Amino acid sequence: MIYCEKVSELFGLSGDEIAQRMENFYNDNSDAEKKSWRASLPKLIEVIQSAGLGNLYIATEYELPAGGRIDAALIGDDDNGKHQVLVIELKQWSRDGIEYYANKGFPAIKVNATNPYLSRHPVNQTKEYTDALIGNHSNVVNGQLSVSGCQYLHEFELGEKNFFIQDRYSDIDISMMFVKGEEKVFADYLKSVFSPFTDNELARNLFIEGDYVTTEMDMEIINRITESPDNIPLWHDQSKILDYIMPLLKQQAEGKLRTKHMIVIAGAAGTGKTIVGFRILAEYWRLHPNANNNYKCKYTLPRSRTIKQVLDGLCNDQAGIRAVFLDSIRGQYDLLVIDEAHRITIFNNSISSAQIVIVLQDDRQRVRGNEIGTKDNFKTFARRNGYTFTAFSLEYQKRSGLGSYVDRLDRLLYGKEYLNDVGLGIEVTVCDNIQDMELWMNNCHNTTTSIKYYASYCWEWKSKKKPTEIDIKIPKINPVFQKQWNPMYNQYDWYLDSIDKVGCIYTAQGLGFDYVGFIWWDDLVWRTDHWEGHIDKVTRYDEQLRDSITNNTNAQELLLNIYRVMLTRAKKGLCIWFEDAETKKHFKEVCLLEE
Numbered sequence: 272m273i274y275c276e277k278v279s280e281l282f283g284l285s286g287d288e289i290a291q292r293m294e295n296f297y298n299d300n301s302d303a304e305k306k307s308w309r310a311s312l313p314k315l316i317e318v319i320q321s322a323g324l325g326n327l328y329i330a331t332e333y334e335l336p337a338g339g340r341i342d343a344a345l346i347g348d349d350d351n352g353k354h355q356v357l358v359i360e361l362k363q364w365s366r367d368g369i370e371y372y373a374n375k376g377f378p379a380i381k382v383n384a385t386n387p388y389l390s391r392h393p394v395n396q397t398k399e400y401t402d403a404l405i406g407n408h409s410n411v412v413n414g415q416l417s418v419s420g421c422q423y424l425h426e427f428e429l430g431e432k433n434f435f436i437q438d439r440y441s442d443i444d445i446s447m448m449f450v451k452g453e454e455k456v457f458a459d460y461l462k463s464v465f466s467p468f469t470d471n472e473l474a475r476n477l478f479i480e481g482d483y484v485t486t487e488m489d490m491e492i493i494n495r496i497t498e499s500p501d502n503i504p505l506w507h508d509q510s511k512i513l514d515y516i517m518p519l520l521k522q523q524a525e526g527k528l529r530t531k532h533m534i535v536i537a538g539a540a541g542t543g544k545t546i547v548g549f550r551i552l553a554e555y556w557r558l559h560p561n562a563n564n565n566y567k568c569k570y571t572l573p574r575s576r577t578i579k580q581v582l583d584g585l586c587n588d589q590a591g592i593r594a595v596f597l598d599s600i601r602g603q604y605d606l607l608v609i610d611e612a613h614r615i616t617i618f619n620n621s622i623s624s625a626q627i628v629i630v631l632q633d634d635r636q637r638v639r640g641n642e643i644g645t646k647d648n649f650k651t652f653a654r655r656n657g658y659t660f661t662a663f664s665l666e667y668q669k670r671s672g673l674g675s676y677v678d679r680l681d682r683l684l685y686g687k688e689y690l691n692d693v694g695l696g697i698e699v700t701v702c703d704n705i706q707d708m709e710l711w712m713n714n715c716h717n718t719t720t721s722i723k724y725y726a727s728y729c730w731e732w733k734s735k736k737k738p739t740e741i742d743i744k745i746p747k748i749n750p751v752f753q754k755q756w757n758p759m760y761n762q763y764d765w766y767l768d769s770i771d772k773v774g775c776i777y778t779a780q781g782l783g784f785d786y787v788g789f790i791w792w793d794d795l796v797w798r799t800d801h802w803e804g805h806i807d808k809v810t811r812y813d814e815q816l817r818d819s820i821t822n823n824t825n826a827q828e829l830l831l832n833i834y835r836v837m838l839t840r841a842k843k844g845l846c847i848w849f850e851d852a853e854t855k856k857h858f859k860e861v862c863l864l865e866e
Contacts, residue, residue: 274296275330276292278324278328284313286308286309287309289308297332308331311363312361315423318458319345321455326470327347329343330346339399339507341359341400344478345461346474347474348471349466355465356411356478357421357464358397358401360393360421361422362423362427364426366431368384369381392443398510399510399511401418408481408482409481409482421449421457423450423457424448429453496556500556500557511663512663513550515661516534520558523627531628531658533660534663535646535649535662536631536664537665539681541677542666544610545610552570567603568625569625570608571600571608572781573598575777576762580761581782582594584766598619598621606627606629607629609622609631610631614637614642615642616641623658632644632645632649636780637832638816639816639819675692676699676862677839679695679861684834698843700845701846701849702846705790705848708788708848715785719785721786724772725775728812728813729792729808729811730743735759742755743755755771757774776837783841787840789838790850794806795830796851796854
């Protein structure tokens with residue numbers, strides 16, 4: 272539920288009275304948050320009313336699905352009848368209560384409250400919220416609502432306003448930041464955005480009732496790196512990371528960065544690690560205008576034929592960034608972004624070839640015994656090689672519809688508990704027979720080519736040498752389902768459109784598709800209260816996996832990771848057929864919450 276009311280209905284109420292109304296909608300807020308409501312909202316409402324805009328609606332504590340809350344959003348129409356939303360970041364700060372704080376080169380604002388804490392710059396916070404609405408609120412995406420933002424620091428001294436553009440904040444635009452003593456200027460600004468003569472109910476409904484859509488971004492974003500970085504929008508958790516990295520990039524561009532930094536960005540499949548990496552490259556590109564294309568930055572991968580072929584196929588910007596294999600890096604660079612870093616098998620000089628190294632990884636996407644790209648191993652390497660090490664985590668699922676599907680999957684596979692279930696987020700269908708899954712896939716293929724089959728590597732790849740051979744037959748005798756494995760070459764064409772071939776773990780990592788059909792075979796089965804892994808069913812045909820396993824390898828963990836990777840490729844819909852009935856029942860209980 273969202274608290275939203277006309278400003279005229281709130282004008283004249285005390286802070287306590289406004290807070291009491293809000294508590295009917297929000298009952299999990301802290302005493303400190305409620306105190307801020309009582310202090311800030313009457314001040315804001317007074318300015319709005321003084322502008323003659325009591326006809327506007329105000330929504331408070333508006334929660335974004337991937338984290339972050341908007342303090343206040345004003346909703347109404349402008350003089351041309353266009354529906355507007357103004358995001359307002361409210362602060363009770365005074366100059367004596369805050370100080371500039373540089374932490375490992377990353378700027379922050381230290382708030383000296385009873386329990387001191389670090390805060391982001393208010394302008395950066397506001398931009399994050401407006402970007403989230405612009406990129407993902409359905410009625411903003413479809414053009415029915417326009418979004419802008421400002422800040423109101425009602426206790427901050429006018430003469431101290433330059434605090435917000437000091438040192439590494441020097442390039443931040445504070446023209447839309449209003450402080451104590453600027454109430455008339457603020458009111459005039461509001462009058463320039465909104466009309467005092469409109470009803471605004473339609474605008475209110477469009478904002479409150481809008482859905483959230485995940486922006487369809489994946490590897491194809493590589494083409495936007497040489498455009499404006501703003502063309503690669505970020506969510507709340509991604510935006511906070513960029514806040515910390517940008518000052519390093521700016522110092523480097525100015526020739527003032529004297530230290531080396533390794534920054535690990537960890538997160539499950541679909542949390543947007545690659546998008547953050549591309550955005551960082553785009554910001555570097557903007558800071559280094561260079562007509563000769565002599566950029567000292569690289570986007571790299573451990574050896575991966577599929578991702579490299581897909582990225583080369585997608586990259587139609589010949590002057591832009593192209594993916595290179597990590598072990599081919601020679602010389603020194605400003606910036607190195609290592610994607611799929613969990614897959615590295617050796618820590619060598621290539622990794623330390625740049626002043627700033629961005630590591631994108633997920634410990635639970637290691638699928639071979641010799642893959643050693645864990646967060647802890649990168650931390651050790653950084654310290655041995657003179658890097659300042661910083662780690663960030665991405666928590667919110669963006670590929671699979673902002674839901675809890677991946678949380679449920681991690682509970683299924685690893686027994687990992689989580690706090691807040693917000694629904695699956697994507698369509699998940701379990702078929703009783705494999706022919707129904709094939710029908711489901713064919714129906715999906717009628718609407719999109721972004722569709723793939725995946726399965727564990729439990730069948731021999733006969734078509735690799737004999738192109739007419741059928742690899743997967745289910746059942747083995749009198750089969751009703753027959754497919755080949757994905758091709759050895761021309762994998763970009765397979766990526767673009769293929770429903771007649773099945774992908775394996777090596778053609779899954781790093782990629783995403785609208786719809787996925789998954790064959791859950793008997794190499795991983797649930798028995799009463801535990802998983803039974805039969806990795807020999809895979810290593811019989813998977814030489815890479817077989818050769819990577821030693822006596823110290825946790826083979827079952829690798830098998831669980833293999834399944835997790837393939838089960839997290841879908842953006843909109845996933846259909847699963849199970850060879851084993853008990854495993855199917857357990858999946859439905861944990862992931863579909865069926866009794």
